[in-house]
Amino acid sequence: MFDKLNYLHKIILIIVTLLLVAVISLSFGSLNLSPLRVMKVLFSPSDTSQSLNVIIKQIRLPRIILSFLVGAGLSIAGVVFQGVIRNPMVDPYIVGISAGAGTGVTLAIVLNLQFSFLFFNTLPLMAFIGSLITVYIVYNLAKTKDKVPVVTFLLAGVAVGFVLNALMSFLMVIGTRDLQKIVYWLLGSLSTASWSDIRLMLPYFLIGNVIIIFFLKDLNLILLGERSAQHLGVDVEKSKKYLIIGASLVTASVVSVSGSIGFIGLIVPHIARLLVGPDHKKLYPTAAILGGIFLIISDDLARIVLSPMEVPVGIITALTGGPYFIYLLRKTKKEIW
């Protein structure tokens, strides 16, 4: 049925779903509210109590917005990496970028480097520097003459990822006083989400996305193969470079506030591609919103499953994402990729 709708209808349907999921999620928690009540708090705050206002606006709303941004960011990075590398098994984690960002963040925590300058906080900046250095190393390890073959890129990414994970463990050992903080961060969680987290990551997130959108058209042509793209007028190496920088920025912004949340960057682009096809002008917004929805729901589950205790959301995404991915692979006869 969904297949018969045109793109505009599909995207409207997805946005409506997002809004519904957001409102329902706002009503979940230690204090259960009806969605109607939630709307009231949001749109006519003077009628409601101060504590309810705080719960909804200072605790739940930033958490949901952050969940959305993190989910969207990971999906966007997944879309870009899968497109650039032309391989469906790629996401920010596999190419080592998350590990790079993680190392940056760990270093910042251990060395106590966290401070803010204008809108730019050092935590995402360290994550970005970490991820960029990683991409640079992986990219150059993989480079043969003036091309970057997919297979070597993946291998280099996996290898560098291992080294960085070891480095992170080492940093944790020497920085024992911050151990708990780092471990919790590594598991991936949105439980401490606040407006300041959003302010912290948003500048990097937005800049990364602007860069990606600027090169989005080239990504379609790169899908045809790098040679064909070049013959059709794309400066492939340049576009790839900027797309990777953009995706690294987005990944870094996300990783610096949420830690390591896996599977979204791998699975959401697949689902989006099934829904709207391979054209990135449609795929990019679809994957972003779907990724947001996916993480909001996952975070709801993280809050509910062992309530009042919270499970790190990274565990939920892996547990739900994995089987769904397998189900998708079995169900669709047509090639996803």
Added chain:
Amino acid sequence: MLKLENIDFSYGDVKILKKIDFHLKENEFIGIIGPNGSGKSTLLKNISKLLNPDNGFIYLDKNLLNDYSYKELAKKMAVVPQDTKVKFNFSVYDLIMMGRNPYQDRWGRITTEDKRKVNEAMELTDTKKFKNKSIQNLSGGERQRVIIARAIVQEPELLLLDEPTASLDINYQRNIFDLISDLNERLDMSVLAVSHDLNLISQYCDRLILLNDGKIYSMGKVDDVITKENISEVYNTDVDIKYNPITERPYVIIVPRKKGSTKNIKSDFKVHLICGGGTGKNIMNILKDLKVNVTCGVLNRGDSDWEEAKRLNFDIVEIPPFAPIDKEAMTKNEKKIKNSDLIIVSGTPFGWGNLDNIKVLNNFKNKDIIFIDDNLDKRDFTDGEFTQILSEIEENNKVYEINNDKELCKFLNTKYEEILYD
């Protein structure tokens, strides 16, 4: 249009291209042939800026290839690659539209001009009927046409093709090459096509480049490149060269290794051929293969049979174009006929101008004479005199009537087996 000067290219230590030098003129169609590993595809990749030559210069319209941005280059040159498989579910229309990329802005806004060009290209390539289909659901030949349509909307001045018909059936092969030829002639695109199919490309291109071991072994008109010597040497195999009677282009045939007893052809058998207007071409080639001595007479210079006989180095009694047969030529001709073991008369029409060629046979007795395609009524432009002469000839000689060239081949092999072979 495109000029290569001393191009060298190597992968690591292996030299692939050595001092490649050629000039593709505007609106020219050049085919590149050569055995596997001779550097054809590598050459094309150098020209399309996928690879950079180690030495030498490539000019496109007087500017160095490297001075073009990829976008500018895509407006001047389109490439149809060897492998046209697309991994993604793009529709045919979307895929062709991608050819407009060099003309579009950053955001890929589609203009009415873009739509018009895509429509034109779809009509030209006959791809409109499946424009909404996924590219993945097309056959190889259909997909190839879509990729060519994508190249057309780039509005290039130069079209590069790498094995455009590899793994296609012959109907598609013809279809694709007809299309390329059309683009060359009607849209004034210069074409440079790599093909391993010597016979196909030879029928279409203006000039050929034969590559061997990274060097240009031979370059020039198809006739000069597709020769028995060149092809046998470069491909290291026994071949023979024939002529396509319709395109008058050469084509290569493979000569299989002979099995069992090999026949040695004696070369002292002499055949005199009476022909004209192209009716003798195939006969000449059959005789050439049998390695008999052939004389032709009397032919006007410039006649297509004269050209073929000249090419095959036959002994010709010739007169100026359109001139009647004079005494001197006739005497020479009579001498040749006298020395011949067999006379073959092709299915050429006879009028007052060439009637003497046949009349002269009346001076001989007991000769073996073969008449091909004996449709006399239609070939007699002498108010019956030709027919009259024929019946006189038949009385005094051993006359055989044969329907076509193929039968002639069979006939010669059976009747003259002992004479022709040891």
